[in-house]
Amino acid sequence: MPVFCFATSPLTHTLKALPFCLPMGLFLVFFLSLLSLASSASRDEQKTFIVRVQHEAKPSIFTNHKHCVFHGFAAKLSPTEALKLQTLSHVIAVIPEQSSTRVFGPSVKASTTVIWVLFLLNGKANALRQKISAPVSCNKKLIGAKYFCSGYEATNGKMNETSEFRSPRDSDGHGTHTASIAAGRYVFPASTLGYAKGVAAGMAPKARLAAYKVCWNAGCYDSDILAAFDSAVADGVDVISLSVGGAVVPYYLDAIAIGAFGAADKGIFVSASAGNGGPGGLTVTNVAPWMATIGAGTIDRDFPADVKLGNGKVVPGVGVYNGPGLSPGRMYPLVYAGSGGGDGYSSSLCLEGSLDPDFVKGKIILCDRGINSRAAKGDVVKKAGGVGMIIANGVFDGEGLVVDCHVLPATAVGTRLGVRPAPVVASFSARGPNPETPEILKPDVIAPGLNILAAWPDKVGPSGIQSDDRRTEFNILSGTSMACPHVSGLAALLKAAHPEWSPAAIKSALMTTAYTVDNRGETMIDESNGNTSTVFDFGSGHVHPTKALDPGLECGLPWGKRAGHIGNLNYPSFSAVFQQYGKHKMSTHFIRQVTNVGDPNSVYKVTVRPPSGTLVTVEPQQLVFRRVGQKLNFLVRVEAMAVKLAPGSSSMKSGTIVWSDGKHNVTSPIIVTMQQPL
Ligand SMILES: *[C@@H]1O[C@H](CO)[C@@H](O)[C@H](O)[C@H]1NC(C)=O
Ligand SMILES: *[C@@H]1O[C@H](CO)[C@@H](O)[C@H](O)[C@H]1NC(C)=O
Numbered sequence: 001m002p003v004f005c006f007a008t009s010p011l012t013h014t015l016k017a018l019p020f021c022l023p024m025g026l027f028l029v030f031f032l033s034l035l036s037l038a039s040s041a042s043r044d045e046q047k048t049f050i051v052r053v054q055h056e057a058k059p060s061i062f063t064n065h066k067h068c069v070f071h072g073f074a075a076k077l078s079p080t081e082a083l084k085l086q087t088l089s090h091v092i093a094v095i096p097e098q099s100s101t102r103v104f105g106p107s108v109k110a111s112t113t114v115i116w117v118l119f120l121l122n123g124k125a126n127a128l129r130q131k132i133s134a135p136v137s138c139n140k141k142l143i144g145a146k147y148f149c150s151g152y153e154a155t156n157g158k159m160n161e162t163s164e165f166r167s168p169r170d171s172d173g174h175g176t177h178t179a180s181i182a183a184g185r186y187v188f189p190a191s192t193l194g195y196a197k198g199v200a201a202g203m204a205p206k207a208r209l210a211a212y213k214v215c216w217n218a219g220c221y222d223s224d225i226l227a228a229f230d231s232a233v234a235d236g237v238d239v240i241s242l243s244v245g246g247a248v249v250p251y252y253l254d255a256i257a258i259g260a261f262g263a264a265d266k267g268i269f270v271s272a273s274a275g276n277g278g279p280g281g282l283t284v285t286n287v288a289p290w291m292a293t294i295g296a297g298t299i300d301r302d303f304p305a306d307v308k309l310g311n312g313k314v315v316p317g318v319g320v321y322n323g324p325g326l327s328p329g330r331m332y333p334l335v336y337a338g339s340g341g342g343d344g345y346s347s348s349l350c351l352e353g354s355l356d357p358d359f360v361k362g363k364i365i366l367c368d369r370g371i372n373s374r375a376a377k378g379d380v381v382k383k384a385g386g387v388g389m390i391i392a393n394g395v396f397d398g399e400g401l402v403v404d405c406h407v408l409p410a411t412a413v414g415t416r417l418g419v420r421p422a423p424v425v426a427s428f429s430a431r432g433p434n435p436e437t438p439e440i441l442k443p444d445v446i447a448p449g450l451n452i453l454a455a456w457p458d459k460v461g462p463s464g465i466q467s468d469d470r471r472t473e474f475n476i477l478s479g480t481s482m483a484c485p486h487v488s489g490l491a492a493l494l495k496a497a498h499p500e501w502s503p504a505a506i507k508s509a510l511m512t513t514a515y516t517v518d519n520r521g522e523t524m525i526d527e528s529n530g531n532t533s534t535v536f537d538f539g540s541g542h543v544h545p546t547k548a549l550d551p552g553l554e555c556g557l558p559w560g561k562r563a564g565h566i567g568n569l570n571y572p573s574f575s576a577v578f579q580q581y582g583k584h585k586m587s588t589h590f591i592r593q594v595t596n597v598g599d600p601n602s603v604y605k606v607t608v609r610p611p612s613g614t615l616v617t618v619e620p621q622q623l624v625f626r627r628v629g630q631k632l633n634f635l636v637r638v639e640a641m642a643v644k645l646a647p648g649s650s651s652m653k654s655g656t657i658v659w660s661d662g663k664h665n666v667t668s669p670i671i672v673t674m675q676q677p678l
Contacts, residue, residue, distance in 0.1 A: 045078065046081075047097065047155070048074055048155055048221075048223060049074065049075060049076075049077045049094050050073075050095040050226065050255065051093075052095065052258075053073075054071070054090045054092060068233075069265075069266070074151060082094045093252055095222070095252075095253050095255070097221055098221075098249075099219030100245055115179060115213045140208075141183070141185060143208045144235060145168035146210075146211070146231060147166070147212075147214075148231075149216060152219070152224055154223075159217070163217060164216055169457075170213075170459065172215075173464060174243070174481065175211060177452075177455060177481075177482070178485045179455070180202055180454045181452060182486075182488045182489040183205065183207040190453065190473070190474050191474060192475050193405060193470075195303055196301070196303070196476065200453060202489050214244070215244060220244050226259050228259075229263055233262065233263050233266050238268060238492060240263055240270045241484055242260075242271065242272040242273070243273045244256070244272070244273070245286050247285070248435045249436075254288070257288035260272070261290050269488075269495065269506050270291045270503065271291065271484050271488045271491060273285075273480035274483075275480055277428075277430045278426070278427060278528065279431060279526065279527075279537075281431050281433065284433075284443055289437070289440045292445070292487060292510065293444045293539070294443060294447055294480060294483045294484040294486075295426075295430065295445070295446040295538060295539065296426040296448070296478070297423035297429070297450070297538070298449075299451070302420070303319060303476070304316065304318060305318055306411070315413050317390065318412055319409075320405045320462075321410060323407075323409075325409055326387060332362070332363060335363050336365075337349075338368070340360065348367070349367060349368050349371050351371060352376070354380070355381065355384040355386075356384070357384045360381065361384070364387060365388070365390070366392060367390070367392070368391075368394055369412075373404075375404045375406055375464055376464075377389060378404075378407050379463070382407055391413070393413075400450070403476050405472070407467075407470075421520050421524075421525060422518060423518060423542050424525045424526065425526050426450045426478070428479070429449065429480055431537050432535070432539070433673065439577055440569070441535060441540075441571075441574075441671060443539040445511060446537075446541070446543070447542065449486075450478045450482075454474065456472055494548060505554045508572045511540040512555065512667055513547035513548045514539075515542055515544050524542065534654060539669070540669055541667075541669075550598065551597065552598040552602070552661060553594040554597045555592055574590050574636060575670075575671050576672045580674055580675065580677070584642065588637075588638050589635055589638065591635055592633065593633050594631065594632060596630045598628075598661065598664055600627050601626060602625050603625070605659070605660060606658070607658045608656075608657050608658075609658075611654050611672045614672050615639040616670060643674055645675075647677065649675075649676055650675040653671065653672050
């Protein structure tokens with residue numbers, strides 16, 4: 001039975017990491033002997049499976065591997081062999097390998113290399129630099145870089161090294177961009193193609209970075225992600241930032257959830273992007289309670305590129321381009337790409353090879369969003385002889401306007417909100433409710449994720465298109481991928497200010513101090529429809545860096561599940577889900593424990609704003625602390641009467657519970673969801 005990435009990897013640390021803390025060869029002998037009977041008969045096709053074993057059942061020679069996030073190994077098995085393994089008593093789970101994608105900007109199909117960023121704080125850097133050696137040149141900022149491709153190559157064969165680097169080097173840009181958002185140092189002047197000039201800095205400019213590259217041209221494989229988690233935990237990182245995501249599956253089959261659990265258990269804060277599947281409901285991913293799930297909001301900066309029509313009307317748009325422009329004052333013919341004959345569908349989207357040069361030449365072309373990237377559409381138009389491009393939002397894009405660096409004069413148009421309040425929830429930001437565990441509100445928070453300027457590697461042009469030979473040190477991208485590292489950097493700052501804080505404490509501080517109002521003082525609106533947004537869009541709200549440093553109380557325990565229902569996980573938000581079986585009254589309760597991290601002598605009083613139609617009581621109504629670190633419990637009781645709902649439908653109402661000592665407001669959303677059975 002072949003074992004992947006045992007002989008193929010040139011790096012010893014990769015070898016160690018792959019079997020998830022077990023020297024693979026030896027351990028496989030142990031399992032192979034068990035399997036040999038089963039496998040000899042089966043000739044069915046082999047695939048990669050991740051095998052999770054009981055820690056105690058590992059042979060004693062493996063027990064000195066302390067920094068595991070996962071006990072087990074990955075191997076190529078036939079389905080028959082996998083089934084056979086599953087019957088063994090010391091095997092907990094046999095998980096078929098899945099691939100995830102980097103969570104990139106909206107309507108860009110995830111495809112290429114991500115660097116997966118972990119970063120560290122000053123104090124430990126020297127020790128870590130000794131441990132992390134890699135065939136790339138590290139410096140005082142980037143103190144480590146590793147790559148994980150064994151799972152990828154086991155499924156896809158050896159990678160094509162002309163289109164991607166079989167090394168930690170970034171051939172895509174996504175990883176460089178996200179890494180610099182988290183921990184880029186101050187740079188001046190920073191701009192892309194002359195736009196967004198100014199001083200740029202990451203959230204934690206003095207943090208150190210270690211990069212763990214797990215994504216490749218054909219995706220990011222579970223076994224590589226798990227191996228990277230193991231490696232990062234062993235390296236001693238403080239924060240893991242993961243702008244990667246896949247489909248929502250049960251936690252025990254979810255490599256990111258499993259890896260993140262192991263990391264959180266070792267005191268490492270893990271933040272992950274919520275996904276770009278918005279604005280529809282139930283689209284949020286990376287929803288495990290032990291991760292911080294980050295949605296995207298906008299910032300109050302714009303890149304206007306308006307269109308003036310022949311009738312004098314001006315259509316507002318956004319875009320970035322610095323090449324030779326259209327002749328000032330001259331009007332050009334405007335045509336819809338889909339009306340140029342041929343296959344109207346692919347030409348409407350300006351897909352590669354779909355445009356007729358005779359139709360396009362010398363004109364400005366209107367292309368629909370979707371399938372290929374917005375910048376790639378510009379390349380298609382340019383190659384066919386077009387002089388400019390306008391990108392129109394489809395029905396499902398909401399009205400969000402996303403900036404790209406284009407290879408020709410181009411703009412994305414849509415309805416701009418009258419006043420531009422900030423922040424607003426970005427259209428593409430993935431939304432709750434949590435599809436896996438509705439009793440845990442997700443996303444947790446939002447952070448800036450629209451039109452973010454950050455670093456860019458020299459291998460790729462700013463449009464991301466292969467033929468784009470422009471080079472720029474910065475680029476503007478959008479996505480929850482960009483929101484996530486804002487929170488990761490912030491977590492590093494909180495960890496530096498409060499080294500004793502657990503990952504749960506950091507998350508609690510981020511959530512209980514988040515704000516839900518915009519710069520007009522009203523509840524943030526949803527970019528996709530201009531409506532007031534809800535907790536399903538922004539979770540606890542938009543992160544507030546300075547308030548998070550001093551949250552007053554902390555609500556968050558290590559991840560051991562407490563007695564009772566899942567809602568009693570000591571989570572900094574409350575979500576009650578009622579199944580309506582009649583007209584009767586329904587009730588539930590939550591128990592929470594808070595720790596005083598503010599002033600030694602402080603008295604917190606509770607203010608409840610109940611979800612409409614519900615009764616919420618909190619006991620006690622006052623928490624009297626006499627020292628820092630003191631823990632006190634409170635109980636929240638929720639009562640609601642059944643409401644009229646169509647079979648299979650549900651309704652959600654939200655409110656807040658605020659503990660205040662006059663100096664700190666410790667705020668938690670409370671939501672009540674009624675579900676009418678079919
Ligand atoms: C949100 O906006 C849409 C379109 O403007 C409208 O049809 C819908 O009723 C609004 N929804 C809510 C909940 O206000
Ligand atoms: C706490 O909230 C109340 C009510 O919204 C507000 O008046 C007060 O200024 C807030 N205090 C702090 C310290 O943020």
